[in-house]
Amino acid sequence: MPGDFAIWIFIFAELLVFGVAFVTYSVVRLQHLEMFNHYQLTLNRAFGAINTALLITASYFVVRAVQSIHHDRVRQCIVWLYLALGCGMGFLILKSLEFHQKFSHGIGLGSNTFYMFYLSLTFFHFMHVILGMIILLAVAIKAKQGHYSAQNPVGVETGASYWHMVDLVWIILFPLVYIIR
Amino acid sequence: MNRLYNVHTLWLVMLALTLSTYLMGRLGLHGLGIVGFLLATSVIKGTFIIRDFMALRGVSLLWRVIMYGWLWGVCLTILLCYWLGVRSW
Numbered sequence: 001m002p003g004d005f006a007i008w009i010f011i012f013a014e015l016l017v018f019g020v021a022f023v024t025y026s027v028v029r030l031q032h033l034e035m036f037n038h039y040q041l042t043l044n045r046a047f048g049a050i051n052t053a054l055l056i057t058a059s060y061f062v063v064r065a066v067q068s069i070h071h072d073r074v075r076q077c078i079v080w081l082y083l084a085l086g087c088g089m090g091f092l093i094l095k096s097l098e099f100h101q102k103f104s105h106g107i108g109l110g111s112n113t114f115y116m117f118y119l120s121l122t123f124f125h126f127m128h129v130i131l132g133m134i135i136l137l138a139v140a141i142k143a144k145q146g147h148y149s150a151q152n153p154v155g156v157e158t159g160a161s162y163w164h165m166v167d168l169v170w171i172i173l174f175p176l177v178y179i180i181r
Numbered sequence: 182m183n184r185l186y187n188v189h190t191l192w193l194v195m196l197a198l199t200l201s202t203y204l205m206g207r208l209g210l211h212g213l214g215i216v217g218f219l220l221a222t223s224v225i226k227g228t229f230i231i232r233d234f235m236a237l238r239g240v241s242l243l244w245r246v247i248m249y250g251w252l253w254g255v256c257l258t259i260l261l262c263y264w265l266g267v268r269s270w
Binding site for chain 1: 188189192195196199200202203205206207209211216219220222223226227230231233234235236237240244247248251252254255256258259262263265266269
């Protein structure tokens with residue numbers, strides 16, 4: 001397994017939680033089909049699609065960072081990591097705008113079942129993006145301090161694995177909550 | 182990875198699939214076939230991430246079963262729930 005084995009236990013646990021949440025959303029949607037279809041139209045699908053592109057691009061940059069460290073190109077690795085962080089920041093800004101739009105219309109967790117799921121799932125994922133960015137930033141700083149090389153890429157691989165998990169989850173969350181009706 | 186199958190082309194394919202997902206939502210397309218297609222694109226993107234971005238291509242079968250099992254399990258359950266919804270509509 002690439003990276004530290006402990007991160008994979010964490011990743012499996014996170015995937016289990018998100019998996020249960022997605023299945024719960026689908027089952028509850030069955031009982032409130034009209035409501036879910038109606039309120040889903042109020043979501044900003046363009047923001048959702050751009051955010052998907054940002055996360056996929058960030059993941060691509062992280063892959064390039066891992067490739068760079070495997071070739072002992074530390075400076076390149078750091079640049080790719082900061083580019084990925086830039087995409088992550090773009091995601092956070094767009095998502096914050098989306099949350100602001102909803103909150104300014106008085107929409108909250110208690111508004112209805114659809115918004116409860118929408119806000120819970122996306123905010124929970126939002127927190128994971130923040131954690132992923134903190135990890136990538138820590139990896140970039142440690143890389144600059146000379147902690148990683150082609151002989152010791154484990155730290156970069158560990159951060160990368162976590163970031164890819166965040167991307168993987170969003171790839172299902174986006175069509176499930178924003179598109180499928 | 183060869184000239185066509187590499188992380189650069191996978192990235193572009195995933196962006197194109199994301200665009201197709203968005204356009205389907207924008208056009209208001211729905212139905213079991215459309216949802217099946219949307220979830221198939223999610224499975225394709227997820228497979229690229231697990232196999233090529235996470236670099237789990239050569240790891241032991243157990244870890245691959247867990248990762249691909251999660252991806253397929255979640256997507257098939259969503260599809261099943263959608264199908265039940267269509268039937269009861």
